[in-house]
Amino acid sequence: MPELSCAELVELVTDFLEGTLDPGTRDRFYSHLAMCEGCGPYVDQMRMTVRTLGDLPEESVPAEVRDALLAAFREGETR
Amino acid sequence: MGIEAGEGEQPFPPDSELVARLRGRDETAFVLMVGSWSGGLLRLARHFVSTNDSAAEVVQDTWLAVIHGLDSFEGRSSLKTWVCRILVNTAKRRGVREGRTIPWSSLPVAQDQGPTVDPARFLGPESEDPGHWRVFPQPWPMPSPEQEAVAKETRAVVEEALTHLPDRQRIVITLRDVEGYNAEEVCSILELSAANQRVLLHRARAFVRGRLEEYFAGAKAAADGG
Ligand SMILES: [Zn+2]
Numbered sequence: 379m380p381e382l383s384c385a386e387l388v389e390l391v392t393d394f395l396e397g398t399l400d401p402g403t404r405d406r407f408y409s410h411l412a413m414c415e416g417c418g419p420y421v422d423q424m425r426m427t428v429r430t431l432g433d434l435p436e437e438s439v440p441a442e443v444r445d446a447l448l449a450a451f452r453e454g455e456t457r
Numbered sequence: 458m459g460i461e462a463g464e465g466e467q468p469f470p471p472d473s474e475l476v477a478r479l480r481g482r483d484e485t486a487f488v489l490m491v492g493s494w495s496g497g498l499l500r501l502a503r504h505f506v507s508t509n510d511s512a513a514e515v516v517q518d519t520w521l522a523v524i525h526g527l528d529s530f531e532g533r534s535s536l537k538t539w540v541c542r543i544l545v546n547t548a549k550r551r552g553v554r555e556g557r558t559i560p561w562s563s564l565p566v567a568q569d570q571g572p573t574v575d576p577a578r579f580l581g582p583e584s585e586d587p588g589h590w591r592v593f594p595q596p597w598p599m600p601s602p603e604q605e606a607v608a609k610e611t612r613a614v615v616e617e618a619l620t621h622l623p624d625r626q627r628i629v630i631t632l633r634d635v636e637g638y639n640a641e642e643v644c645s646i647l648e649l650s651a652a653n654q655r656v657l658l659h660r661a662r663a664f665v666r667g668r669l670e671e672y673f674a675g676a677k678a679a680a681d682g683g
Contacts, residue, residue: 383588385579389572392659396640398651416593426599427666430615431634433608436496439516444491447520451487454524 382410387417391424469493472536479527491520494537497636498544504628505548507555515551519544538642541632545646559624561647568623569656573663597673611669618668622661629654630661 387410393399394407411417478486502512522543580589600607632643644654
């Protein structure tokens with residue numbers, strides 16, 4: 379099996395993080411990472427991107443909507 | 458009594474308990490669920506419809522459907538996934554009425570193909586090591602938790618990047634990475650194949666990474682420049 383190039387590796391990062399690479403490709407992925415100074419940071423940056431996405435602030439629903447929903451839930455009670 | 462946002466210290470009950478309490482018309486359980494999940498549902502609804510008002514209505518309609526459909530919940534998915542699927546179906550119908558349809562079944566389309574990193578970043582076929590980085594990606598000065606101002610700016614860059622994604626990519630990355638559903642749940646919510654879900658997620662993440670890279674490079678240039 380030929381070695382992966384950096385250009386190939388960057389397209390496999392999500393499959394790598396998802397654990398869906400086949401065993402042969404996963405081995406090639408790891409051996410490339412072990413000797414490449416550019417791809418390690420790239421994979422880390424994809425991880426940091428995911429982490430930052432997980433830190434986005436919560437949105438909130440207007441209080442009137444929430445109160446109307448609670449009223450609807452209460453009504454369900456009396457049916 | 459109004460509904461307080463449900464985030465906070467109190468532990469969220471497991472599905473079995475939550476469903477039993479909701480079926481028993483326990484208002485505290487309902488308030489907790491609506492408070493905890495509505496923010497994520499609203500963020501998601503916005504990707505399917507044209508206005509914020511319309512998105513808020515989709516969320517409201519979803520909860521009404523949940524109230525009336527609780528008895529039909531069979532527990533084949535988590536309650537949260539079930540609620541999310543109702544939201545997506547409600548939002549899709551609403552989107553269609555507003556002339557916004559998202560072509561879920563047709564894949565791949567042009568925007569879902571091709572390299573996710575600019576080919577110019579790699580050495581060409583004439584070189585000794587084709588496909589190798591010309592210049593390595595530069596490390597990012599990720600803000601520590603104490604640097605709240607910088608962290609806030611970084612999140613703003615990510616929020617902005619999301620607005621530039623094609624609809625399907627934005628919806629998939631929102632569900633996976635912002636809202637934290639797993640791959641299987643996202644496939645079930647959107648009726649996507651596992652492979653398509655991964656393609657959309659990969660392209661979306663690579664795009665957002667690229668925006669962060671530009672932001673950090675710009676911040677570094679500004680700092681170096683004085
Ligand atoms: Zn490499």
